[in-house]
Amino acid sequence: MTTTVEAGPLDVTALRREFPILQQRSHGRRLVYLDSASSSQRPRAVLDAMDHYYETTHANVHRGVYAIAEEATRQFEMARRAVGRFIKAPRPEVEVIFTKNATEALNLVAHSYGRHLLPDRKAILLTELEHHANIVPWLMLAAERGVELRYLPVGDDYRLDLRDLDRLMDGVGLVGVSTMSNVLGTITDLSPIVQAAHAAGAVVVADASQLVPHRSVDVRALGVDFLAFTGHKMLGPTGIGVLWGREELLDAMPPFLGGGEMIRDVRLDGFTPNDLPWKFEAGTPPIAEAVGLHAAIGFLESLGMNRVAAHETDLTSRAIEILMERHGDDLKIFGPTTDLPARGGVLSLAFRDLHAHDLAQVLDAEGICIRAGHHCAKPLMRRLGVTATARASFYVYNGEDDIQALSDALDVAAAFFG
Amino acid sequence: MTTTVEAGPLDVTALRREFPILQQRSHGRRLVYLDSASSSQRPRAVLDAMDHYYETTHANVHRGVYAIAEEATRQFEMARRAVGRFIKAPRPEVEVIFTKNATEALNLVAHSYGRHLLPDRKAILLTELEHHANIVPWLMLAAERGVELRYLPVGDDYRLDLRDLDRLMDGVGLVGVSTMSNVLGTITDLSPIVQAAHAAGAVVVADASQLVPHRSVDVRALGVDFLAFTGHKMLGPTGIGVLWGREELLDAMPPFLGGGEMIRDVRLDGFTPNDLPWKFEAGTPPIAEAVGLHAAIGFLESLGMNRVAAHETDLTSRAIEILMERHGDDLKIFGPTTDLPARGGVLSLAFRDLHAHDLAQVLDAEGICIRAGHHCAKPLMRRLGVTATARASFYVYNGEDDIQALSDALDVAAAFFG
Amino acid sequence: MAGLEDLYREIILDHYRSPRNRGELAVPPAHRVEGFNPLCGDEVVVYLEVNDGVLTDLRIAGQGCSISQSSASMMSAAVKGRPVEQARKLIRSFKAMMSIHEHSLGGEDSTEDPEDQSEADTLKPEDLGELAALQGVVKFPVRIKCATLSWNALAQGLDEIAAGVLPLDRT
């Protein structure tokens, strides 16, 4: 990668100017956006790239011989390569599949690998901290195939408890695991899980929806077999997600959705699938969205993923400090508060006896956007013994002023509900 | 509908100014875009709507209590209602499902209805003129369930031949039929098919990808049970498609993709699906794309779908006249040349003994974009006895000058290949 | 833009802080209905007893946000001891008040919800007494479900009793 990257901490003030929405005011106040774990905002460069594509190039990809169609195809395939390089895929041009979101990527694996290549009677191992996107497809598969679902537990330190790993891995054919929890912030070191899985002959499906936006990811180093993530959480547009998979697995898998582009030939009585990656891209793909995602990756690379990670670790550390100091007794943080590099910038909170939605509502009036709810992780909520948490999450455009604003607003909420 | 619609023919010159890409020059010439059946271009209003959304409102939908998240949800759900009203859906708010494209919409029906509600041993009836998107999902389903696939034939007048309809319908549980062929332009009057299907107890899945962009569509008048179409062919963005279905059918169908948003509850051992329409919208939906599609529909409504249809019928009639007069002996048109209101603005051509790709290549050098290939309809190509056609297709921004340019370029191609 | 004071009226905070009719009833003779809000995972439980067409007793259990709790509390105060028909009318009236937003969401020519239209027999918000304080909720669409949660459960409970569903069938 030859992108020139500045050194030192991110200049948040300068960065914010790149994000039009952060120039907006909410309820007459500066918009303090603390919900990037749900969906991030987009820099002007991403919007410009998509507009420019539509204004100069758009045509359907892959089959047109005329100039703009060739250029559209080129830009789409360049986006695929950029995505692949971003996660250090050995063969970006065949291993990166564009889906509509991370959820479709995981369903693709569940349908195509799970229904056809997962050996009979093999169990599926998930973890208690998965997002619904990495649970429901497997629940559906397990019900259909009559196989067992197991869960790696979450310990009281809010990290996966691997003490029973070997026993749980026995007879397992597929492991679904999140690289970073969207509720706890926990970043899991996958190596023991991957090793145990591969020793058991199981494949590992990693949900990296929260990790890829925030850390430098290397699929070879992770050792996983599939990796799913989503464009809208990494400064890219809605409507696009990514599945990366090892070529030999993808090659062996039958198609999932059927239609144009994923075929070599169609006869009245059968069809022949296309080569990778198109075999898994039925119909017109998210072309402009791929162009936008490419621009988002360019933006992140120009910041440098290591600086992004350092910025978020700093901010998380300051946030824990400030919040505990000012609201210590009133506040509970669901998530690791030590070993901060091994956790992301996601803080799930309980404040006094306030309901998370009431808290978020009062914070909104102060111009602060946090998410309240189960965060699509109901099994984890049950494990934590709550129905909902209030969650603040950080990205490149957040600074210490946002933490201060959050902390001030907690006082307002306390006063409001008395 | 209270949109004010002008009377009289479309003002193509004024309209073109709304489409930034048509201001571009290709190979030093005005861009003559004759490939809208493949993908249309977007007016500035659609790009502006999406930019405005990202610059002022974006947040993930459905669960946020803060102001921009509520506004994002409102805009997303308003887009759903606008789409539903555009096709006269009885209950837009529950019957309109956003997918990534028409292909996913058809696959959704094949998986959810086809695998679970299609009665055992019932055959599936398609037609010879279907796009791969309305063949391959059924081929996969038929193979999996071991049921028979049948095809309504295409007659020598390039229209469906219904003489055998009753015999073919015997024992059928599902009919997949295109409302307008993307190769021939044929618009099919579905009423005899729908009547026969319903008499046989079969549901009708209509692929309206080509019809909805060009004609006023009323799902109640069509009488079909499902209708699929796609955003990028109707001035909208890539990354979004639509499935409309009758509420009682959608209600009875199990979910297709699993993940966030499509559930009411998730436990370690099972889940409860959400209400319609969200039951079928797993994961973060194409939010900005829905906003863009809403703007595209607004644009089409402000033109008036009847004027759009009249414009295209006129243009097709002029095109057939001009081309046959100037190149009559050298030219073959695959598609109806009479009863023009019952055909769309799609002209599949063979010119002399030139290969379609060579023809399209020479036309490109003249600044003219046409599509060459099988148009994702290989069974139809075999029926026509060709491997490919050269296809010119029209939309609101095309005028007679485009036809003239096409005709002039045919002469250039003839001279070039001698 | 709606302000917080539109949502959290003083009377609402009061019911939230001191909820009325909180508790459970023995089932049977009481009937038990759950209301589940999938948006947040909260659940209210309504216990009700109907005798000779009168809602003789009613208790609220479960948990949720301040809006859902105070709405349930206000509801209990409003319907307890009333004839079932009056309770039904109140439910209709309350839901009509809460559905205003649905229309503005649908745009100029929204398809009207037939339920609302055909029910001429509803009370105006100004005739709903302290329940009118919940009117501000419609400006916060995500919270509408909070306010209607217990009302939907009550309606379901009355329907089930009318249909003769035995409490035991449901547990």
Place this chain on the structure above:
Amino acid sequence: MAGLEDLYREIILDHYRSPRNRGELAVPPAHRVEGFNPLCGDEVVVYLEVNDGVLTDLRIAGQGCSISQSSASMMSAAVKGRPVEQARKLIRSFKAMMSIHEHSLGGEDSTEDPEDQSEADTLKPEDLGELAALQGVVKFPVRIKCATLSWNALAQGLDEIAAGVLPLDRT
């Protein structure tokens, strides 16, 4: 922007208008291979006969665009009567010439195709004779498959013969 004359050189049009070695051979003794271009649905069929390490005869059938037809025709003229090893070297060289675009597509730091790199033993375009006329095709990415269609089929045929696949096994 590349012009038409980059694609359709005069020599290409000449081979298109008067294709060399068009026809079929009896199978066996000849070997038959199909090349299918999924982008357009075109198919070339290559018949080849190898005796004592020499490609003694070769014919081209099937149909396709002018680029695929003239590329096949030029190929037939270039390899017919040559030793198999020379034909393989020509295939490598031709495919190397055709893969230039792949790199520019991949951006500055594209992952290089290992096949191209390790094969130092290829001819430069300028040593390819009239085949060099096809070099302009790389400026038209969609058409690269047209140009390489018959070459891939030939390579597959040579591999199959080397591996001892009997022609009858494949029909």
